[in-house]
Amino acid sequence: MSTVTLAKKRRPPGLAAKQRKQALRTLAFMSPWLIGFAVFFAYPLISTVYFSFMHYDGFKPPTWVGTKNWTYVFKNYPYFWPAMRNTLWLVVVMVSLRVVFGLGVGLLITKIKTATGVFRTLFYLPYLAPPVAATMAFAFLLNPGTGPVNSLLEKVGIPAPGWFNDPTWSKPALTLLALWGIGDLMVIFMAALLDVPQEQYEAAELDGASAWQRFRYVTLPNISPIVMFAVVTGVIQTMQYYTQPLIAGKVASGVIQGAGTQFEPGYPEKSTLTLPQLVYNLGFQRFDYGSACVVALVLFALSMVFTAFLMRRRGGLNLAGD
Amino acid sequence: MAQVLDKPVELRAPVTPAERTARRKALMEWIAVHSLGVAAALFFTLPFVFVFLTSLMSDSQALSRDLIPHTWEWGNYRKVFDTPGFLTWWKNTLIYAGLGTVLTVVSSIPVAYALAKFRFRGRNLSLMLVISMMMLPPQVVIIPMYLFWAKQLDLSGTLWPLIIPMAFGDAFSIFLLRQFLMTIPNEYLDAAKVDGCGEFKTLVRVVLPMAKPGIAAVALFQFFYAWNDYFGPQIYASENPGAWTLSYGLESFKGAHHTDWNLTMAATVLVMAPVILVFFFAQKAFVEGVTLTGVKG
Numbered sequence: 001m002s003t004v005t006l007a008k009k010r011r012p013p014g015l016a017a018k019q020r021k022q023a024l025r026t027l028a029f030m031s032p033w034l035i036g037f038a039v040f041f042a043y044p045l046i047s048t049v050y051f052s053f054m055h056y057d058g059f060k061p062p063t064w065v066g067t068k069n070w071t072y073v074f075k076n077y078p079y080f081w082p083a084m085r086n087t088l089w090l091v092v093v094m095v096s097l098r099v100v101f102g103l104g105v106g107l108l109i110t111k112i113k114t115a116t117g118v119f120r121t122l123f124y125l126p127y128l129a130p131p132v133a134a135t136m137a138f139a140f141l142l143n144p145g146t147g148p149v150n151s152l153l154e155k156v157g158i159p160a161p162g163w164f165n166d167p168t169w170s171k172p173a174l175t176l177l178a179l180w181g182i183g184d185l186m187v188i189f190m191a192a193l194l195d196v197p198q199e200q201y202e203a204a205e206l207d208g209a210s211a212w213q214r215f216r217y218v219t220l221p222n223i224s225p226i227v228m229f230a231v232v233t234g235v236i237q238t239m240q241y242y243t244q245p246l247i248a249g250k251v252a253s254g255v256i257q258g259a260g261t262q263f264e265p266g267y268p269e270k271s272t273l274t275l276p277q278l279v280y281n282l283g284f285q286r287f288d289y290g291s292a293c294v295v296a297l298v299l300f301a302l303s304m305v306f307t308a309f310l311m312r313r314r315g316g317l318n319l320a321g322d
Numbered sequence: 323m324a325q326v327l328d329k330p331v332e333l334r335a336p337v338t339p340a341e342r343t344a345r346r347k348a349l350m351e352w353i354a355v356h357s358l359g360v361a362a363a364l365f366f367t368l369p370f371v372f373v374f375l376t377s378l379m380s381d382s383q384a385l386s387r388d389l390i391p392h393t394w395e396w397g398n399y400r401k402v403f404d405t406p407g408f409l410t411w412w413k414n415t416l417i418y419a420g421l422g423t424v425l426t427v428v429s430s431i432p433v434a435y436a437l438a439k440f441r442f443r444g445r446n447l448s449l450m451l452v453i454s455m456m457m458l459p460p461q462v463v464i465i466p467m468y469l470f471w472a473k474q475l476d477l478s479g480t481l482w483p484l485i486i487p488m489a490f491g492d493a494f495s496i497f498l499l500r501q502f503l504m505t506i507p508n509e510y511l512d513a514a515k516v517d518g519c520g521e522f523k524t525l526v527r528v529v530l531p532m533a534k535p536g537i538a539a540v541a542l543f544q545f546f547y548a549w550n551d552y553f554g555p556q557i558y559a560s561e562n563p564g565a566w567t568l569s570y571g572l573e574s575f576k577g578a579h580h581t582d583w584n585l586t587m588a589a590t591v592l593v594m595a596p597v598i599l600v601f602f603f604a605q606k607a608f609v610e611g612v613t614l615t616g617v618k619g
Contacts, residue, residue: 022442025521029436030448032429036490040467041455047466058469105362111355121605122363125370128601130550132569133593136576137373140583148372151387180369240459243552251576276553279461284557289465300462307457311450 045300052293062290069290073298077291079278082270086171086245087238090274094175095234099227102185107219109186110193120190127183131243138177139164139251164252167271174244174272185230192226193219232310238274239303245272275299370594377588384584398588402575407563408589411571414559418481418567419548425488426495426544427537433491434499435525439511449500455493460553468557479562484554488544495540502536503529538607542600549597568593 027034052069056062073080105123112119126134141149142163150160163173200218209217220227249267265281266273275295283292337345376384377398379391402408436442437449472478506529514524530537552569559565566574572593579585 022440026436026440026442029432029440029521032489033433033448033452033491033496036429036487037451037455040487040490041451041458041463044463044466044470048463051465058473108355108358108362112359113352114356119359119363122366125598125601126366128546128597129594130546130569130597132550132552132572133590136572136586136590137369140376140587141369141372146385146387146583148387148389151389180366236457240461242459242461243550247552247573250573254580276459276461279464280553280556283465283468289469292465296462296465299459303457303459303462304454307454310457311453 048293048296048300051290052297054290056289057287058289065290069288069294073282073291073294077278077282079266079270079273079281080295082266083273083275083278086271086273087241087275089171090174090238090241091235093171094178095231095238097175098178098182098185098234099230101179102182102230103189103223103227105182105186106189106193109190123186124183127181127186129181132247134181135177135244135247136251138173138180139248142173142176143252164248164272165268167269170248170252170268170271174248177244177248188226188230189223192223196222229310232306235306236303236310239299239306240276241274242276245274246277248272275302373587373590376583377585377591379584381582381584384587385581395584398584399592402585402588402592405575405589407566407571408575410564411566411568414481414565415549415567415569418485418551418555419545422485422488422548423541423544425485426492427541429489429491430495430499430540431530431533431537432525434496434503435529437496437500438503439508449497452493452496452500456497464557471558478558480565481555481559481567483558484548484551492544495544498540498543499533499536502533502539506532535607538604542604542607545600546597 051062053064053066054062055065055068109116109120109123129137141147144150144160144162144165147163150163153160161169161172163169196219200222201214204214204218246265249265249272250263253263253267265277275298278295279292279299282288282295372389375389375391378394378396379388379398380393380395383392437445437452467483468478471483475483477483510528510532511524514528519527549567550569551567552573555565555567555570559567559570563571563574572589575589576586
């Protein structure tokens with residue numbers, strides 16, 4: 001205690017004023033985000049919790065219904081568990097395939113010595129294709145009747161699947177689309193692979209290590225933080241997976257927009273349902289804002305669990321500061 | 323090939339058997355790697371090629387299994403442009419993406435600068451909240467946000483509910499810029515302060531010129547985000563076709579031209595092309611942005 005008072009006494013005049021000025025300066029620089037945080041994050045999040053206990057259709061004033069929305073979503077809403085199962089499928093299959101493929105393409109691009117720039121650009125381009133356009137393109141390429149992919153498959157004599165029109169093949173088709181847009185992971189892995197110290201490879205080669213052993217004992221340990229990063233961000237992206245499954249389902253089902261028709265999401269047979277689509281379905285098709293908020297909170301909880309995991313890891317997001 | 327074998331010329335003459343096998347091994351590896359590369363390149367480019375070829379087919383041929391157009395119907399693109407609304411979607415997309423990008427960059431820079439270079443209590447907490455916001459699916463807060471914009475401010479049927487929030491900093495842009503600004507050595511800032519610059523002047527005169535690549539990356543990402551956004555326009559603009567964007571309109575175009583794959587693919591090409599053109603002009607900034615958010619640490 002005494003040292004503190006001592007320190008206070010010794011403070012040169014004007015320091016408090018300077019500190020206040022610095023605090024004001026920080027506040028001024030941070031202000032756009034502080035307002036944004038309050039208005040577009042904190043307030044709506046609290047509001048979402050509030051509405052999850054309300055019955056509200058947007059017209060009559062909201063009424064308190066306790067946990068009725070929650071039991072409805074978990075017990076009676078026919079889309080909730082299919083969407084959860086689909087999300088799990090996508091996390092297990094799509095995310096891991098994307099990481100493996102991204103690493104593979106990253107490795108390949110570091111080995112290519114001729115026309116590297118051309119290859120890199122070609123590999124990267126699909127990632128840039130706007131999701132609606134890319135999904136539309138794949139719905140065409142994979143359409144069972146006249147699509148080029150099935151035409152080629154049948155020419156070779158491989159039985160052609162129904163892709164977006166078949167509930168067992170719709171998620172694999174989405175996975176194919178996700179693998180096509182691997183550019184982001186490719187660039188991240190490429191940078192990581194080029195950072196692996198060359199001496200370690202040389203040492204391993206002197207010890208007579210095979211190509212696989214060099215990959216297993218030199219490459220993988222060096223890039224494992226990046227693999228982890230790719231897995232966790234992949235999971236978080238899966239929680240947000242919305243446009244591609246929705247458009248794929250819409251195009252494949254052939255529902256014509258407008259004219260009072262409403263698209264029941266998840267075509268075919270709920271196989272492309274994801275959690276964000278449920279928020280839209282409940283809130284903007286069924287006007288059950290309360291239950292939509294329940295799904296939104298489930299989505300929030302899942303995203304935050306993985307985000308916390310990401311932030312706890314050293315190196316992953318460079319939180320250490322200076 | 324020379325790069326792979328990479329051996330001085332004079333060593334080439336007396337070829338020992340060991341050297342020959344080594345050279346053959348290198349050659350085999352070169353062939354294996356590059357055939358894999360070509361196979362991968364086909365996987366990544368053929369979808370574009372098929373889409374483009376189909377966009378040039380006649381109506382009847384687009385419904386057949388042919389891969390190459392018999393007649394090259396460039397008029398398909400004209401037909402797409404003549405579709406009522408198509409030009410409006412372009413205009414709206416450019417407004418949303420352009421205005422949104424400018425607002426995002428201007429509002430995110432000071433925040434990113436404070437998070438990167440100021441020392442204050444709650445800085446790490448703020449950064450964690452920024453990352454949380456960045457990872458949050460937009461659907462989580464959409465119900466209250468929609469009620470706010472539509473019921474309280476009566477702005478549904480416009481793109482303003484999507485543009486206005488961008489004036490208050492975007493989490494991803496703040497994070498990316500902060501990562502970039504961390505790489506600028508403090509000595510530059512200290513030197514500017516010794517010369518009598520205040521924080522604001524330091525930011526504008528010293529930091530911004532050095533941060534140009536980071537700002538370019540943020541601007542590109544934000545532009546692409548707005549260009550690609552489907553959920554936002556679906557929520558706020560769906561009731562008013564005059565406010566649709568390309569990404570949203572494209573889907574309804576497919577609905578209206580249900581069996582015309584050729585026209586749908588032409589429209590698809592027209593939505594993809596600008597993004598790819600922008601990428602070719604700004605490739606470096608873009609790739610830098612991807613690595614910055616992911617790998618540095």
